[in-house]
Amino acid sequence: MLSLRLIIVSAIGVARLAYADTCATIEALGNINVTRPLHPAYIIEQTQYWSTSCSALKPSCIIFPNSAAEVATIVKVLNNSTEHFAVKSGGHNPNNYFSSVEGGPLISTDHLDQADLDRATGIVDVGPGNRLDGIAAKLQGSGWTFVGGRIGNTGVGGLVLGGGLSYMSAQYGWAASSVLEYELVLANGTIAHVSASTHPDLFKALRGGGNNFGIVTNYRLQARRQGDVYGGNLIFQHTPAVASKLLKAVRDFTEYNDDDKAAVIVTAERANLNLVDSWIIFLFYDGPVVPDGIFNNFTDVGPRPLLNTFRRRTYADLMAFSNWVVVRGSVVDIGTETVPIPSAANSVKVMESLHAHWRNVSSTALLVPGIVASIAWQPFPRRIAQQAKARGPDLIEADDSVDRIIIEMNYSFIPQTEYNRMADTLEATYTGVRNRVLAWQADGTLPQAYLPLFMNYGFYRQDYFGRLKPENRALARSVAMNVDPEGLFRTRTGGWRP
Structure with a gap:
């Protein structure tokens, strides 16, 4: 340093x-x-x-x-x-x-929306002004793509600084795992080029450390080969039977899926007075042909889906299509928790209890104007941790000792007067998940495991850095003090602080 x-x-x-x-x-x-x-x-x-x-x-x-x-x-x-x-x-x-x-x-x-690709090597310089759908469109036809998130309207800057979970994470790790070098404006206004060889501690801290260290003006990334993909959604009406089958399916997929090109998100969504009460399944396969049977546990849950948009497309088309999930004109609250998957014997007890907790808490908000409550079950198999580790250190430093699920909990609503009340509702939702997990770990229902929070879904009341390994929180604090001794970013802008 x-x-x-x-x-x-x-x-x-x-x-x-x-x-x-x-x-x-x-x-x-x-x-x-x-x-x-x-x-x-x-x-x-x-x-x-x-x-x-x-x-x-x-x-x-x-x-x-x-x-x-x-x-x-x-x-x-x-x-x-x-x-x-x-x-x-x-x-x-x-x-x-x-x-x-x-x-x-x-x-x-x-x-700062550059997307300059070397077609021979797949190295691409990407500016933080890009959104994922924009990057995908710029790279379309090149044979390369950026390992980004799942919603096209997401900005590159916040995604990568938080780690970034991708449909392709089981193949390539976090979105941040593809960064080769950061162009970073430091707190004193000088420009540094940060790589694993030039500034290893800062490089690690930037992979999952948020906005504590400067302003990134360019991400030099290793793109990945990309052709057509299969992607889209299945939508089912909620019934207790459908819920049970889908919760079991996402648990089983997390443990047993051995095709790293396949990814799923299982989301339940409710709106005012339960006028909407549905399940939305996001399916992705990184290839033009889906192997037989790989998604059967999701497609065969019972009744025909209300809607099926799962088909062959370009990756750029999938990113553009995904923007339907953004609820415009609403206040949005997002929180998260990380859960070790239960054994098959304890699957019903854990998965259905957590889901019942979400339904109970979200029921208290169903009269709020414009309310949409959702919970997304996102597999975090140990393969993601293995692939991230293989591509260099990051601040999250998830181990591959256990398979996990990242739970994302969202509330969107219209009146800004409900902001504090809904913040309390979200806190009750993720706190209830956390308390149940800790109790199950104490009685042996769930395994002991390191359970970091995923920054990209974190609520401002959550202690992101407190859930990292102590040595990584200490590293982030040390690096922040080193590159920003006067506290420009610590004290004068928002975010989580180590």
């Missing part, structure tokens, strides 16, 4: 300015795009959040840098102010102040 320390203490900034309004100072420089509240670009950018609670926070200006050098200039100016600020990639994280700000400058990476 010696060379990085030299970068940190180097005096290569602009002349120190009196503490002032960042927006006005950047405007006075005349070469960086700054928009104010009545500007069309400001208004449009403020709509680009998944949660209207984030859109309701009004930045003093929105700054649109076009290069790492411009980001560096903005950071140097921020060092001469005391304002809170935020940095925004796609705006999919619904936690207030993580990529949104009230009364301070917002740095939008929208113009």
Whole structure:
């Protein structure tokens, strides 16, 4: 880390300015795009959040840098102010102040949307201003793709800094596992190129450490070979019998599936007064032909599905198609828990008890206007941990001693007056899951296991860093203090802190 320390203490900034309004100072420089509240670009950018609670926070200006050098200039100016600020990639994280700000400058990476591919090697430089559907469209026809998330509207920046779970994770690990080098603007406004060989501790911390270490302006990634895929959804009406079969199916798939090209998400969803009470199955196969029988436990649960969109497509088409899941015009809360899969003998006890808990808590919110409550059961087989480890260290550092399921719990609703009440409802949902898991581990129903939280689905009240291995939390804290000794990112923008 010696060379990085030299970068940190180097005096290569602009002349120190009196503490002032960042927006006005950047405007006075005349070469960086700054928009104010009545500007069309400001208004449009403020709509680009998944949660209207984030859109309701009004930045003093929105700054649109076009290069790492411009980001560096903005950071140097921020060092001469005391304002809170935020940095925004796609705006999919619904936690207030993580990529949104009230009364301070917002740095939008929208113009940092490069996707420069070396077709021979598959190495691609990707800017944080891209969304997953945009990247997939830009790479379509090249024979390569980016190992990203499952919803096309998701921003690259937040996804990769949180780790990033992909349909292809059993083949290639986290989305962050494909990063070869980060171009990073540090807290003092200098630019570092961070790789496993140049700055190994910082490189590891950036893989799952969030926004604690600087502003990433480019991700150099190893893309993967990609042809047509099979993907889409099955939708079933909820009945107790369908629920039991699908919960067993997702548990069994997590343990027994040995085809790394296959992936599933099993989601239950409810809306106002149970006018919607359904199961939505996301199926994916990384190839143009699906092997016989691989998804039978999901397709053969009983009645014919209400809708079946599972078919052969391009990966770009799948990413674009997936955006139907984004609930526009609503406040969104997302929380998560990680669960070791139960033995086959304890499957009904664990899976159905956890699901009954979710239904009981979500029932208390079914009169909230516009409510959509969902729970997504996402396999986290040990193969993902093996593939991530094979591609270098990360802060999550999941071991391959046990298969797990990542549970994502969502509530979306319309009235912002319900924000605190629904935050309590979400907390009751994930806390109930956690308490049950701990009790089952204590009595032997579930195995003891390291159960980190998945940052990309974390709620702001959850202790992400507290659930990491203590040595990795300590590493993240040490690296953050090293690269940001004055606490620019720790104290003046939102996010989880080590």
